[in-house]
Amino acid sequence: MHKGPVLVVGGGPAGASAAAAIAEAGLPVMLVEQRDQLGGAIHRQPAAGENHVWRPARHRRNWTELTARLRGSAERIEVRTQTVFLGVDGEGRFLFDDRRAGHVFAHRPRGAIIAVGAVETICPFPGWELPGVMTAGGAQVLLKETGRPPEGPILVAGSGPLLPALAAQLAKAGNPPVAVLERGRPWRAARALARLAASWAPMAEAAAYAATLAISRVPYRCGAVVTRAEPDGPGLKVGIRVGETQDTLRVRHLLIHDGIAPNRTGIPLPAPDAAVPVLLAGDGREALGADAALLDGRRAAMQMLARLGLAGTDASQVQRGLQRARGFQAALGQALHSEPVVPAPETVICRCEGRSCADLAALADDASPREIRLMGRFGLGACQGRFCGPMIAALRDRPLPAATPPRWPLRPVSVAALARLTDDETE
Structure with a gap:
């Protein structure tokens, strides 16, 4: 068995939590993150010299506690930022593009935890591909990095808890959106709303968002669907439908979002007989929210330690927390459920x-x-x-086949960096 460090790919809450737990158990860890700072999407840090964007106190507290754990085990954690995971080659080596050093390196770890997060999904409509339309998650990341909201009128539309969260952050940053359009009709799911109300922490966060939107006089309209977007000078003319009523809004930016799905493209999936154990963690395994990502990173660390033959700890509390998160997400999905929208032919x-x-x-x-x-x-x-x-x-109602089996590189890499490939494996 290889005696090198355990590899953790992804420096968001799940990856950082897994790295901290493994290091606290006494094993060396290599934590790889493609950005220049840890944090992932939910805890994205501002660029140098930029202001922090308002975040709920719970998220600030979680990240402060997690970074303290990482610092406490710093002698066992090698953090490599600006390093992009390229895939696994035919010899089973994990390949990375170290963009700070300008070369590709290969690494054969003792075990690997992949925590690369989720990808956004959208329901397409005519004009979703136009300039000025972008995903809400992408807009939120830019806001967190720059500290500045987009200029001009903004419309936030789609479905899910990210919509009011982003709208509140835009309002706090000085440019509240003209409206938030939620496709679902939560008042039709009274039982689901009652189950959600029992989860005080996320509901307190939702109440803070609602208060911010109310103070900023941002309408939150349920049962609202974007039907199309058309160019309108430097901005967009957005058609919307609320029930049987048609309306038009003119905005500069349209931010859309319809949920997230685990990022699995080209990711090596766990196999019980693999020479190098691989586990998934966080939203890349199961999208359960920011708090659950921390728990799932710890779960993955416990399972990795057990796979490596080290004494495990009682994971029942972690599993109970993850089960509560599943229940919350199921109730949220029921509350925001809406009938599928059939796209127009020109979409x-x-x-x-x-x-x-x-x-x-x-x-x-x-x-x-x-x-x-x-x-x-x-x-x-x-x-x-x-x-x-x-x-x-x-x-x-049938999936597209993959073009080829997953192969590297998953991301663009320069020929010069490939030519300087080094073998970083440790036996």
Whole structure:
């Protein structure tokens, strides 16, 4: 068995929590993060010289406690920032692009915990691909890094708890959105709302968001659907539907979000007989929220220690916490449930190849997933179906096949960096 450090990929709450727990157990850890600072999306740190964006006290406290644990075990944790995970090669080596040093290195760890977070999902509509439209998560990351909101009128739309959170942060930063449009109708799910009310910490956070929006006079409209976006000078003309009522808003930015899904593209999945044990953690395993990501990082660390033959600790408290988070997310999903919106024929589905719903409908009803890919040219662009694949699966009730088995590099890497590849493995 390799005696080098345990590898943790991803410096967000789950990865940092896993690294701290393993180091506290006495093992060396290599913690790899693609950004120049730890934090991930939820705890994204501002760029040098920029102001911090307002965050709930609970999140600030969680990150302060976690970074203190990392500092307390600093002699056993090697942190490599600006280092991008490229994949696993044919020899089972984990490959990374060290962008600070300008070279690729290979590492064969004692074990690996992959905590690379989630990806956003959206429900497409005509115009979602236009300039001025971006995901709410992407906008939130930019806000946290720069400390400055986008200029001009902003509309936040879609579904999920990220919408009021981002809207409140925009308001605190000085540019409250013109409205928040939630597609779901939570008042129709009284039982789910009652279960949510029992979770005091996230509901207190939601109340703080609601108070901020009320003070800033930001309308929060439920049952509202964006039907299209069109260019309107330097901004956008956004069509919305609330019940049977049609309306139009003119804004500079449209921020959309319809939930998250685990980031699994090219990620080595756990296998019980693997020479190097691999575990997933955080939203990359199961999207359960920020607090649960901390717990799940600890769970992964406990399981890794057990896989390596070290004495484990009682994980029952962690499992109970994760089960409560699952219950909360299930109730939240029921409260915000809405009927699927069928995209208009002109809606772009595959942005890489410019393929629309009409192009998908033109294929034979019995077209196989492979025929949809090769004959319809869906999922053949730069993202290789990573973004459009779920949309097509929802419309056709069949998933697109992967282009190839996962291979490296997962991310662009320079030839010069590849030419300087070094072997960093330790036996």
